[in-house]
Amino acid sequence: MLTTREIQVLELIARGLTDREIATELAISLSTAHKHRENLQRKLGLHKSTQLVIYYFERFGELDAARNLPPVLSERELEIIHLFAEGLSDKQVARELGISDLTVRKHRGNMQGKLQVNNICALLFATLATGALALPLVRPPPRRPTQLPPHLLHWLLPAAHRQAPRGLDKPAGGFLAH
Numbered sequence: 001m002l003t004t005r006e007i008q009v010l011e012l013i014a015r016g017l018t019d020r021e022i023a024t025e026l027a028i029s030l031s032t033a034h035k036h037r038e039n040l041q042r043k044l045g046l047h048k049s050t051q052l053v054i055y056y057f058e059r060f061g062e063l064d065a066a067r068n069l070p071p072v073l074s075e076r077e078l079e080i081i082h083l084f085a086e087g088l089s090d091k092q093v094a095r096e097l098g099i100s101d102l103t104v105r106k107h108r109g110n111m112q113g114k115l116q117v118n119n120i121c122a123l124l125f126a127t128l129a130t131g132a133l134a135l136p137l138v139r140p141p142p143r144r145p146t147q148l149p150p151h152l153l154h155w156l157l158p159a160a161h162r163q164a165p166r167g168l169d170k171p172a173g174g175f176l177a178h
Contacts, residue, residue: 002043007060009036013049014056016122051087053124057135073111073132080107081127084120085137 002010005026012022023033041047044055073081083093090108094101112118115126127133 002040006036006040006043009033010040010052010056011060013037013040013121014053014125016117016119016125018119046087048087048089049121050084050124053121053128054085054135054137057125057128073114073127077107077111078132080104081111081123081133082137084108085124085133 008026009022012025017025019033019037020030022028022036023030026033028036037049037052040052041049044052046052046055079097080093083096088096090104091101094104097104108120108123111127112123115123115130117123117126124133128135
């Protein structure tokens with residue numbers, strides 16, 4: 001059972017406020033705001049602030065549903081936001097999707113720009129409040145790998161496995177030996 005103050009702090013965290021902003025909003029010290037965040041995570045058995053956002057929406061619903069719908073997020077952006085909602089870090093998301101963590105950060109930055117938010121918690125709040133992300137979380141189906149045409153696939157093989165074009169002898173020093 002959460003106290004009234006803990007619910008207030010949880011809502012502010014879910015809306016993407018930093019500890020400093022929470023301290024100002026509730027007229028408490030920065031260390032007290034930080035301690036509230038730590039206590040909430042411990043009490044709820046959660047490890048990341050993004051998980052607090054999901055918890056907030058699961059328990060208290062959409063308070064900001066009247067917001068305008070966000071610009072359309074790409075399929076990849078929705079895939080990434082789902083993984084963030086599960087509590088994964090940039091690097092964990094990158095590993096899960098087989099892409100660079102810099103690419104994940106770029107996608108996150110693009111989503112924050114589209115939704116005009118400043119951090120990951122505010123991004124999750126906006127996607128949940130506007131319906132771009134729905135609860136309960138259901139991971140989107142994995143993307144099918146792109147099929148390359150055979151003529152491009154040939155060049156992806158290591159050189160030792162490639163076959164020389166027919167009718168040519170082995171190359172020697174850049175010239176064909178006859």
